Amino acid sequence: MIGELLPILLLQGGYNTTIVCIGAAMLGAASGMAGSFALLRKRAMVSDAISHATLPGVCLGFIAALWFIGAGRSLPFILAGAALSAMAGVVLVDLVRRSDRLGEDSAIAVVLSTFYGLGMVLLSYIQTLPTAGQAGLEGMLLGATAGMLRFEAEMIAIAALVLLVVTILLFKELGLVCFDPEFARAGGWPVRLLDLLIMSLVTGVVVIGLKTVGLVLIVALLVIPPAAALYWSRRLAPMVFTAALIAAAGAYVGAAISASAPDLPTGPVIVLTLAALFVFSLLFAPKRGLVVAMIALVRHRMTIAERQGLLALATRRSVSQPLSRVLLLRRGWMDAAGNATTGGLSQARLVQRDQALWDRYLLDYPEDAFACREWSMRFIEEVLPGDLVAELDRRTVEASLRTGGV
Amino acid sequence: MDGRGTSGWSTAAVHLLPQGDTPDIPPALEVSGLTVVYDRKPALWDISYRSPTEGLVAIVGPNGAGKSTFLKAVLGLVPRVSGKVELLGEPAGKVRGRIGYVPQRTAVDWSFPTTALDVVAMGLYGRIGWLRPVRRHHLARARRYLADVGMEAFADRQIGQLSGGQQQRVFLARALAQEASVYFMDEPLVGVDAATESVIFDILRRLRRDGRTVFCVHHDLQSVSRHFDHVLILNMRSFAAGPVDRVFTAENLQEAYGGRLAPGELSGLRLSG
Numbered sequence: 001m002i003g004e005l006l007p008i009l010l011l012q013g014g015y016n017t018t019i020v021c022i023g024a025a026m027l028g029a030a031s032g033m034a035g036s037f038a039l040l041r042k043r044a045m046v047s048d049a050i051s052h053a054t055l056p057g058v059c060l061g062f063i064a065a066l067w068f069i070g071a072g073r074s075l076p077f078i079l080a081g082a083a084l085s086a087m088a089g090v091v092l093v094d095l096v097r098r099s100d101r102l103g104e105d106s107a108i109a110v111v112l113s114t115f116y117g118l119g120m121v122l123l124s125y126i127q128t129l130p131t132a133g134q135a136g137l138e139g140m141l142l143g144a145t146a147g148m149l150r151f152e153a154e155m156i157a158i159a160a161l162v163l164l165v166v167t168i169l170l171f172k173e174l175g176l177v178c179f180d181p182e183f184a185r186a187g188g189w190p191v192r193l194l195d196l197l198i199m200s201l202v203t204g205v206v207v208i209g210l211k212t213v214g215l216v217l218i219v220a221l222l223v224i225p226p227a228a229a230l231y232w233s234r235r236l237a238p239m240v241f242t243a244a245l246i247a248a249a250g251a252y253v254g255a256a257i258s259a260s261a262p263d264l265p266t267g268p269v270i271v272l273t274l275a276a277l278f279v280f281s282l283l284f285a286p287k288r289g290l291v292v293a294m295i296a297l298v299r300h301r302m303t304i305a306e307r308q309g310l311l312a313l314a315t316r317r318s319v320s321q322p323l324s325r326v327l328l329l330r331r332g333w334m335d336a337a338g339n340a341t342t343g344g345l346s347q348a349r350l351v352q353r354d355q356a357l358w359d360r361y362l363l364d365y366p367e368d369a370f371a372c373r374e375w376s377m378r379f380i381e382e383v384l385p386g387d388l389v390a391e392l393d394r395r396t397v398e399a400s401l402r403t404g405g406v
Numbered sequence: 407m408d409g410r411g412t413s414g415w416s417t418a419a420v421h422l423l424p425q426g427d428t429p430d431i432p433p434a435l436e437v438s439g440l441t442v443v444y445d446r447k448p449a450l451w452d453i454s455y456r457s458p459t460e461g462l463v464a465i466v467g468p469n470g471a472g473k474s475t476f477l478k479a480v481l482g483l484v485p486r487v488s489g490k491v492e493l494l495g496e497p498a499g500k501v502r503g504r505i506g507y508v509p510q511r512t513a514v515d516w517s518f519p520t521t522a523l524d525v526v527a528m529g530l531y532g533r534i535g536w537l538r539p540v541r542r543h544h545l546a547r548a549r550r551y552l553a554d555v556g557m558e559a560f561a562d563r564q565i566g567q568l569s570g571g572q573q574q575r576v577f578l579a580r581a582l583a584q585e586a587s588v589y590f591m592d593e594p595l596v597g598v599d600a601a602t603e604s605v606i607f608d609i610l611r612r613l614r615r616d617g618r619t620v621f622c623v624h625h626d627l628q629s630v631s632r633h634f635d636h637v638l639i640l641n642m643r644s645f646a647a648g649p650v651d652r653v654f655t656a657e658n659l660q661e662a663y664g665g666r667l668a669p670g671e672l673s674g675l676r677l678s679g
Contacts, residue, residue, distance in 0.1 A: 040518065040519075042515075100445075169537050170537065171539070172531060172534070172538075172539060172540055173531075173536070173537075175520075176528055176531060178518070179514060179515075179518050179520060179525070179528070180509065180513065180514045180528070182478075182483055182507075182509050182513055183507055183509055183528070183580075185481070185482070185483055186481040186482075186483060186502075186505065186507035186509075186590070187502060187505075187507070187531070187532050187584070188499070188502030188503070188532070189531075230519060233519060234519055234520075234521065234564035235519060235520060235521055235524060236518075236519055236520050236524065239519045364599070364600070365571075365599045365600075367570065367597060368569045368570050368571060368597075368599055371569060371570060372569050373567070384569070385556050385557060385559065385560070385572065385601065386556070386559075387556050387601045387605070388571070388599055388601035388602070391600060391601045
């Protein structure tokens with residue numbers, strides 16, 4: 001299998017396979033972007049309801065194609081059916097949610113299971129039909145790129161491209177609605193319409209992803225990439241493009257592996273690839289990854305130990321904490337006998353003044369200080385705006401004059 | 407009793423007080439018969455109000471009196487059961503580009519992947535227009551508004567890393583970027599530090615000097631007479647409205663707050679009348 005996989009990954013597996021892989025990558029990119037906006041609008045799980053809601057439509061599309069053109073296996077019919085029933089699913093989730101009795105999560109569970117159940121009943125009915133060519137439908141559950149027709153692969157690639165272009169064109173508007181819908185509406189932006197567009201993009205991804213990823217697992221292609229991307233960026237555009245890249249890579253690799261091993265459904269392979277990328281992001285992303293967080297935690301402890309050691313020096317108390325002693329000795333701020341050096345003393349004064357300002361901040365604005373993660377972790381000038389620091393400074397001096405200190 | 411009806415039912419006529427405006431300039435905001443219902447419970451009842459053409463207007467009233475709802479109803483963010491709203495003499499939908507809004511700070515998710523600068527740039531979206539991307543010169547402009555609120559050093563911070571006061575300044579800078587004629591601000595001074603408070607009042611004064619109108623939902627009765635020109639007292643109805651020096655009286659407040667203001671709270675106020 002490895003021997004077959006390499007040429008496919010390098011786009012040398014023949015025109016059909018190449019198109020399937022490129023189509024999958026483009027589907028992934030569109031999915032990563034649409035999924036990002038769904039996630040940020042806090043409607044990521046609606047995509048799971050949407051995907052499961054396609055199944056009855058897939059079956060009805062098959063039956064309709066059988067009636068009208070005599071052969072059930074017609075991708076346009078099936079995808080049109082899937083899109084229609086997915087939209088019905090979205091509308092139902094919205095209706096149930098608006099009834100005010102249930103939250104969106106329960107609404108999703110109700111709609112998802114009902115549509116999926118209905119779809120399974122229709123699917124078993126289709127299997128009793130004496131028609132050949134129904135075999136393709138099971139592939140829509142978990143995805144199967146092996147045996148995909150060339151025109152199907154091209155159709156998927158083109159549709160994904162359209163979704164990508166629409167998302168990029170409306171990037172600014174979608175981001176605005178996700179961050180602050182009230183501000184958007186006050187400014188005259190059609191928030192309902194843009195919300196509907198996000199759900200339509202998701203529906204589009206689900207429908208064209210039926211063949212490649214399958215309806216059971218496509219939620220992973222929509223949700224895992226943006227979730228992973230949140231570890232990599234603090235700005236919207238890089239986050240969304242990272243999500244697109246992760247999703248494209250996952251879908252591409254999944255499609256390639258599946259194409260080289262016909263018995264392996266594509267969806268699970270894609271999900272596992274994405275999961276690996278997610279775990280990698282979770283662990284190793286710079287700034288937000290767990291490994292960096294662990295290192296930061298250790299540094300944080302060292303900062304506290306150093307600051308408390310210096311504060312002890314400033315008030316001529318002995319430095320009791322072992323970690324503080326080690327750090328101060330290493331910095332040359334304290335000699336082996338436990339006395340402050342000249343450099344240590346001036347550093348201690350700096351920190352003492354800084355600590356006084358932080359304490360003033362805590363006294364005067366307790367709620368802000370509680371929420372400030374960097375409270376007394378860095379010099380206050382690096383954290384708070386200059387005007388506020390000046391004000392705190394003034395008050396600190398006033399307070400010390402009142403108590404007769406300094 | 408100036409500026410206030412004898413009963414809550416018949417206040418409408420009293421709000422059409424002459425405010426010394428030239429008659430051909432329409433008021434920034436004119437509301438008639440505005441009623442808003444949440445879940446079958448009335449939140450605002452038959453409010454009629456005519457604002458001045460410019461200046462700073464404080465909207466005060468007890469908790470749950472519908473102050474935020476009033477702003478949202480005027481801006482079309484909550485559906486109204488009845489009533490007409492005109493901004494700058496036109497239906498609200500026609501003058502969106504001249505309206506600025508500062509929502510309550512709690513209205514958004516501050517862990518959102520965006521920076522202070524990007525949020526301020528959102529105030530420019532209206533003028534950038536549909537489908538066009540935010541360009542470098544837009545960001546340069548947004549940076550200047552950020553500087554106006556003393557926050558240029560924090561332009562690239564993720565917004566969740568800012569303190570409450572800093573977040574409020576970012577929201578204010580975003581509204582400034584809208585370059586609106588009429589501003590609606592929902593409790594911009596709640597829970598902010600003193601330095602932020604004075605920045606916000608500076609900005610409000612500057613907006614007044616530039617001839618703009620600011621409607622500000624305000625919880626701190628102490629600072630109303632010092633900083634605002636007009637006041638609208640709400641308690642589900644429009645209780646009283648007009649210039650601060652005529653309407654912001656102990657009698658009006660005591661009655662609007664249902665006698666729930668402690669004498670100490672009142673005596674600290676610089677009241678008129």
